[in-house]
Amino acid sequence: MFDLDGVLVDSRHAQLATLAGFATSALGRRVTVADLPTWAATTPRKHVLAELGHTGVISQDGWDAATATATLAAEVFPFVADTLSALRAAGVATGIVTLRSRQRVHWLLPPTVLELIDVVVCYEDAAPKPAPDGLLLALDKLGALPGDAVFLGDMESDMHAARAAGVMPIGSGWGFSAPSTLTRAGAVVVLPDAEDLAGTLLSLMGTGRRSA
Known part of the structure; x- marks a missing residue:
C-alpha cells in the first residue's frame, strides 16, 4: 500500500501553493510560497494558516478553489x-x-x-x-x-x-x-x-x- 502525496505524486509545490493561495484570499493580502514557514509542507494546514494570522474556520469552498488551481503543478x-x-x-x-x-x-x-x-x-x-x-x-x-x-x-x-x-x-x-x-x-x-x-x-x- 502507498501514501499518495510525496510518494506517488510530486505535490510539494502544489501543496505549498494551495496554502499560499488560500491564505491570500482569506487574509486579503498577498501571501507567496516564500512567505510560508519552513515547516509548512509537513504540518497540518490549520497550524500553518494560524502562523500566518488566519484563526477562523477554513472554508471548504475556498480551499477547494485554491487546490484546483495549485494541483496543476503536481x-x-x-x-x-x-x-x-x-x-x-x-x-x-x-x-x-x-x-x-x-x-x-x-x-x-x-x-x-x-x-x-x-x-x-x-x-x-x-x-x-x-x-x-x-x-x-x-x-x-x-x-x-x-x-x-x-x-x-x-x-x-x-x-x-x-x-x-x-x-x-x-x-x-x-x-x-x-x-x-x-x-x-x-x-x-x-x-x-x-x-x-x-x-x-x-x-x-x-x-x-x-x-x-
Missing part, C-alpha cells in the same frame, strides 16, 4: 506506472491510503495510473492517519492480512498508522520528511530513491506478503 513521479505494472504482474495487489478526498485523487492521478490500483481509501472513507483505520479498511477490501502487507509513506503519521495496523512501515526518502524523521517514527527501512522500486518492495515483502 505531477505523478516517472517511476509510478512501471512500478505498479510490475507489482501487478507479480500478483501483488496494491492500494492507496491518503488524506486527500476522492475528488482530489482524481485530480492528481490520471486514469492510466488509477486503473493499476486495486483499492483507494480517501479522507472521507476512514479516520485519518496516524489512526490505522484507513490501512485496515484497505486491507479488508484487498482481502489481505496486516502481516501480509507493507505501507510506503513519507510522513511520521504514515509510519505510526502502519505500525498501529500491524503493517510493515517503509519510508519514502524522496518525500516530504527527512529519512531520520521516518526512522524515528518507526520505519523498518527508508528507501533513498525509487530505483527498481517494485523489485525492492517485492524483496522486502518476501514470499509471504502479497499486498503493497
